[in-house]
Amino acid sequence: MNVALFRRSIPASLCCRSIPASLCRRPIPAAPCRPRLAIPSSRAMSFNMFDLLPDLEKLKTRRSRSLKDAVDKGNVNQGFVSAFEHLTRPLNSKGSPSAPGPDPSYKPPRSTTTSDSSLITDLRLRCTELDKDGNVTVRAGEFQKSDLCAQHGLLPRDLRKIDSKFVNQMPAILVRSQAILVNLLHIRALIEADRIVLFDSIAAPATHSQTILVYELQERLRSVSPAAAQPFEFRALEAVLISVVGSLQSDEEVLVSLVQNLLAFLEESVDRSKLRELLQYSKRLSRFEQKVLNIRDAIDEVLEQDDDLAAMYLTQKRNGNPRAADDHEDVELMLETYLKQVEEIVNHVENVSSHVRTTEDVVNIILDSQRNSLLLLEIRLTILTVGLSTGTFLSGLFGMNLVNSLENHPDAFFVVSAIAFTAIFALTFAGLRAMRNVLRKIN
Helix, strand or coil: CCHHHHHCCCCHHHHHHHCCHHHCCCCCCCCCCCCCCCCCHHHHCCCCHHHHHHHHHHHHHHHHHHHHHHHHHCCCCHHHHHHCHHHCCCECCCCCECCCCCCCCCCCCCCCCHHHHHHHHHCEEEEEEEECCCCEEEEEEEEEHHHHHHHHCCCHHHHHHCCCCCCCCCCEEEECCCCEEEEECCEEEEECCCEEEEEECCCCCCCHHHHHHHHHHHHHHHCCCHHHHCCHHHHHHHHHHHHHHHHHHHHHHHHHHHHHHHHHHHHHCCCHHHHHHHHHHHHHHHHHHHHHHHHHHHHHHHHCCHHHHHHCCHHHHHCCCCCCCCCCHHHHHHHHHHHHHHHHHHHHHHHHHHHHHHHHHHHHHHHHHHHHHHHHHHHHHHHHHHHHHHHHHHHHHHHCCCCCCCCCCCCHHHHHHHHHHHHHHHHHHHHHHHHHHHHHHHC
């Protein structure tokens, strides 16, 4: 506890009775002190701060009143008082400071954080609804998931398949008692006997592909043709499949064109930058192939279930005339038609993928050949170095400062030089001939 805080306001008599003289700023004279009873020296020298609590309570109460008067006069800001309220709070009856507790009348402000907004977004879906005549009855409307389940007779787990927030979902066509759920590429739709609902993410704007899909649905549902004799759910489902197949074909044309141009360039020359582009296109082609395969599997899975095919006649079921389990020829023919188109796209993409793999193999062979050429050059240089080192060894022997009988010989230099060059040529020729024999055996 800060003794300097009490020294300014505690009476001198209180100081001399309870506080040792060593704690005061100035020595306390003994004359003004009143006589007191003799007590043991150990108790006299003890310092008990709890004896000061009543006086401290009076001091704090007086200061609180002074501070309140200053606030009333406008000399002190109210925020200053709130921030240091625990310093001027009176002590409780037990002699211990009362802890500042929460104000029961305080109500925290409503949070507007990102987590709360994301939670609200997760509970809602944005959708566009078209009736059986192709008219847009609801455009980009936001609905609660619970209301959608109650309105269309769905379960909460069914909405997960058509929720655009989940982007890594497998394509699927689910048949329910009152609706058909479609999740193919960018299309997430709910088809009923008299309307179709297109779902989109609540936080994303309407995409170009979905806008085109709405126009295609309007044109197809309003068209007067022999196909109009089909039930509404089949016309809506066929419009969705047409949009899916068209999107796949357009993506295929762009990707295949880029890959083929790159393969044609690599057939003429191998460039490092083009090889990097080939790697990127190969990855994109693999992802696209997997996407098309998933769509083919989704359509094929529906075709294998006779009960689901018969349950897709929603109009007759609504009129009280459900189809038998083996009576589904119309919808089966329609799905098989678009399944064949998707399989054609799969075959074309697989052919292009095989060409890419073949080109990669050829490029690897070319690179291996160039690498082998560099290795052969390195081996030749190594053989030449070995030959030169032999001549260097001989010259080093005669270059030592040792006395021999050849210093004064007139032909010694020429003889030693001839021996050195002969050794160099002999070793070099032998090494190259051995390398040629090895290459002949390999080839």
